[in-house]
Amino acid sequence: MITVKRAGKSQFKKVQTAIENIHNSEVHIGWFGTTDKFGAYDAYKAFVNEFGSVKTEAKSSELDEIIPPRPFILNHLDEVKPTERFKGLDIERLSSKIRVNRIFESVGDDIKEVILNGIEAQNTELAPYTIEKRRQRGNFNEKPLVDTGSMAEHLTRKLVKRTTDNPF
Numbered sequence: 001m002i003t004v005k006r007a008g009k010s011q012f013k014k015v016q017t018a019i020e021n022i023h024n025s026e027v028h029i030g031w032f033g034t035t036d037k038f039g040a041y042d043a044y045k046a047f048v049n050e051f052g053s054v055k056t057e058a059k060s061s062e063l064d065e066i067i068p069p070r071p072f073i074l075n076h077l078d079e080v081k082p083t084e085r086f087k088g089l090d091i092e093r094l095s096s097k098i099r100v101n102r103i104f105e106s107v108g109d110d111i112k113e114v115i116l117n118g119i120e121a122q123n124t125e126l127a128p129y130t131i132e133k134r135r136q137r138g139n140f141n142e143k144p145l146v147d148t149g150s151m152a153e154h155l156t157r158k159l160v161k162r163t164t165d166n167p168f
Contacts, residue, residue, distance in 0.1 A: 021100040027108035028158045029115065036150035049145055050074065070144050072118030079114050082107040101159055108157035119145045119152055 031042035052069035122144040126134075131142055139147060146152070 018100075021097050024162050025100055025104045026160050026162045027104045027111075028160055029108055029111045030156065031151065031154050032156055032158070034150065034154035034156075036148040038148070040150075042151045042154050046073070046151055068124070070122055070124055072122055072145060073115055076114045076118045077111070080107070080110045082110075104159055105157065108159065112155055112157050115155060116152055122146075 031046060034042045036042065036045070048067055049070045050073050051071075053067045124144050126142055126144055134141065134147060141147070
Protein backbone atom coordinates (compact mmCIF):
# COMPACT_ATOMS: atom_id res chain seq x y z
CA MET A 1 0.00 0.00 0.00
CA ILE A 2 1.24 3.48 -0.86
CA THR A 3 0.24 6.33 1.42
CA VAL A 4 0.02 9.69 -0.29
CA LYS A 5 -0.09 12.88 1.72
CA ARG A 6 -1.28 16.12 0.27
CA ALA A 7 1.66 17.58 -1.56
CA GLY A 8 2.55 19.81 -4.43
CA LYS A 9 2.50 19.00 -8.13
CA SER A 10 6.07 17.64 -8.11
CA GLN A 11 5.16 14.94 -5.55
CA PHE A 12 2.00 14.07 -7.50
CA LYS A 13 4.12 13.75 -10.66
CA LYS A 14 6.48 11.35 -8.86
CA VAL A 15 3.53 9.20 -7.75
CA GLN A 16 2.17 9.21 -11.29
CA THR A 17 5.60 8.28 -12.69
CA ALA A 18 5.97 5.46 -10.16
CA ILE A 19 2.59 4.00 -11.10
CA GLU A 20 3.40 4.26 -14.82
CA ASN A 21 6.81 2.62 -14.30
CA ILE A 22 5.24 -0.35 -12.56
CA HIS A 23 2.27 -0.60 -14.93
CA ASN A 24 4.44 -0.46 -18.06
CA SER A 25 6.90 -3.13 -16.97
CA GLU A 26 6.68 -6.88 -17.43
CA VAL A 27 9.10 -9.70 -16.91
CA HIS A 28 8.89 -12.74 -19.18
CA ILE A 29 10.48 -16.02 -18.17
CA GLY A 30 10.72 -18.90 -20.58
CA TRP A 31 12.37 -20.42 -23.60
CA PHE A 32 12.44 -17.99 -26.47
CA GLY A 33 13.12 -19.91 -29.68
CA THR A 34 15.82 -22.15 -28.18
CA THR A 35 16.30 -25.79 -29.13
CA ASP A 36 18.21 -28.76 -27.84
CA LYS A 37 20.99 -30.44 -29.84
CA PHE A 38 18.39 -32.51 -31.70
CA GLY A 39 16.38 -29.46 -32.81
CA ALA A 40 13.45 -29.88 -30.40
CA TYR A 41 12.11 -26.58 -29.09
CA ASP A 42 12.66 -26.13 -25.35
CA ALA A 43 9.33 -24.30 -24.91
CA TYR A 44 7.49 -27.22 -26.52
CA LYS A 45 9.28 -29.74 -24.29
CA ALA A 46 8.45 -27.64 -21.23
CA PHE A 47 4.77 -27.48 -22.22
CA VAL A 48 4.54 -31.23 -22.86
CA ASN A 49 6.26 -32.05 -19.57
CA GLU A 50 4.13 -29.59 -17.60
CA PHE A 51 0.78 -30.78 -18.98
CA GLY A 52 1.40 -34.16 -20.58
CA SER A 53 0.68 -35.21 -24.15
CA VAL A 54 0.05 -38.03 -26.54
CA LYS A 55 3.07 -38.57 -28.75
CA THR A 56 2.35 -40.10 -32.14
CA GLU A 57 5.05 -42.45 -33.36
CA ALA A 58 6.17 -42.59 -36.97
CA LYS A 59 5.28 -46.27 -37.24
CA SER A 60 1.52 -46.70 -37.48
CA SER A 61 1.77 -50.24 -36.08
CA GLU A 62 2.88 -48.92 -32.67
CA LEU A 63 0.48 -47.49 -30.15
CA ASP A 64 0.65 -43.82 -29.28
CA GLU A 65 2.87 -43.17 -26.32
CA ILE A 66 1.28 -41.23 -23.49
CA ILE A 67 3.57 -38.68 -21.91
CA PRO A 68 2.36 -38.08 -18.35
CA PRO A 69 2.30 -34.57 -16.89
CA ARG A 70 5.35 -33.74 -14.82
CA PRO A 71 4.49 -30.30 -13.45
CA PHE A 72 7.59 -28.32 -12.61
CA ILE A 73 6.40 -24.74 -13.16
CA LEU A 74 2.84 -24.06 -11.97
CA ASN A 75 3.06 -26.21 -8.83
CA HIS A 76 5.93 -24.10 -7.53
CA LEU A 77 5.05 -20.51 -8.49
CA ASP A 78 3.42 -19.83 -5.12
CA GLU A 79 6.97 -19.93 -3.71
CA VAL A 80 7.65 -16.58 -5.41
CA LYS A 81 6.60 -13.50 -3.45
CA PRO A 82 6.93 -10.56 -5.87
CA THR A 83 5.22 -8.08 -3.56
CA GLU A 84 8.04 -8.55 -1.04
CA ARG A 85 10.31 -6.70 -3.47
CA PHE A 86 8.16 -3.56 -3.25
CA LYS A 87 7.85 -3.39 0.55
CA GLY A 88 9.58 -0.46 2.15
CA LEU A 89 10.15 1.41 -1.10
CA ASP A 90 9.20 5.04 -1.18
CA ILE A 91 7.92 7.09 -4.10
CA GLU A 92 11.39 8.47 -4.79
CA ARG A 93 12.69 4.99 -5.55
CA LEU A 94 9.60 3.83 -7.43
CA SER A 95 9.65 6.90 -9.66
CA SER A 96 13.08 5.74 -10.86
CA LYS A 97 12.69 3.53 -13.95
CA ILE A 98 16.06 1.93 -13.20
CA ARG A 99 14.94 0.90 -9.70
CA VAL A 100 11.66 -0.55 -10.98
CA ASN A 101 13.58 -2.48 -13.68
CA ARG A 102 15.84 -3.97 -11.02
CA ILE A 103 12.84 -5.05 -8.97
CA PHE A 104 11.21 -6.75 -11.97
CA GLU A 105 14.54 -8.38 -12.91
CA SER A 106 14.96 -9.78 -9.40
CA VAL A 107 11.38 -11.10 -9.40
CA GLY A 108 12.15 -12.72 -12.78
CA ASP A 109 15.31 -14.26 -11.33
CA ASP A 110 13.27 -15.63 -8.40
CA ILE A 111 10.77 -17.23 -10.79
CA LYS A 112 13.58 -18.63 -12.93
CA GLU A 113 15.17 -20.18 -9.83
CA VAL A 114 11.85 -21.75 -8.79
CA ILE A 115 11.45 -23.30 -12.25
CA LEU A 116 15.01 -24.66 -12.21
CA ASN A 117 14.41 -26.10 -8.74
CA GLY A 118 11.20 -27.69 -10.08
CA ILE A 119 13.21 -29.37 -12.83
CA GLU A 120 15.76 -30.63 -10.31
CA ALA A 121 13.09 -31.83 -7.87
CA GLN A 122 11.30 -34.08 -10.41
CA ASN A 123 11.38 -37.60 -9.07
CA THR A 124 8.84 -39.47 -11.17
CA GLU A 125 10.08 -42.61 -12.87
CA LEU A 126 10.76 -42.57 -16.57
CA ALA A 127 8.93 -45.01 -18.78
CA PRO A 128 11.00 -47.97 -20.00
CA TYR A 129 10.58 -46.64 -23.56
CA THR A 130 12.16 -43.30 -22.57
CA ILE A 131 15.06 -44.99 -20.78
CA GLU A 132 15.65 -47.19 -23.83
CA LYS A 133 15.62 -44.18 -26.22
CA ARG A 134 18.03 -42.27 -24.00
CA ARG A 135 20.43 -45.20 -23.81
CA GLN A 136 20.35 -45.56 -27.61
CA ARG A 137 21.64 -41.98 -27.73
CA GLY A 138 24.32 -42.69 -25.12
CA ASN A 139 22.48 -40.96 -22.28
CA PHE A 140 22.21 -43.09 -19.15
CA ASN A 141 20.60 -40.42 -16.98
CA GLU A 142 17.22 -41.62 -15.70
CA LYS A 143 16.14 -38.29 -14.19
CA PRO A 144 12.99 -36.76 -15.72
CA LEU A 145 13.35 -33.38 -17.45
CA VAL A 146 17.11 -33.77 -17.62
CA ASP A 147 17.89 -35.37 -20.97
CA THR A 148 20.01 -32.89 -22.88
CA GLY A 149 20.09 -30.17 -20.18
CA SER A 150 18.81 -27.70 -22.75
CA MET A 151 15.73 -26.55 -20.84
CA ALA A 152 17.76 -25.65 -17.75
CA GLU A 153 20.50 -24.06 -19.83
CA HIS A 154 18.21 -21.93 -22.01
CA LEU A 155 15.67 -20.71 -19.44
CA THR A 156 15.77 -16.93 -19.79
CA ARG A 157 14.40 -13.83 -18.09
CA LYS A 158 13.50 -10.80 -20.21
CA LEU A 159 12.38 -7.40 -19.01
CA VAL A 160 9.97 -5.89 -21.52
CA LYS A 161 7.84 -2.80 -21.78
CA ARG A 162 4.14 -3.62 -21.71
CA THR A 163 2.58 -2.71 -25.03
CA THR A 164 -1.05 -3.30 -24.12
CA ASP A 165 -3.25 -3.35 -21.05
CA ASN A 166 -3.94 -7.02 -21.70
CA PRO A 167 -0.61 -8.90 -21.71
CA PHE A 168 -2.28 -12.09 -22.96
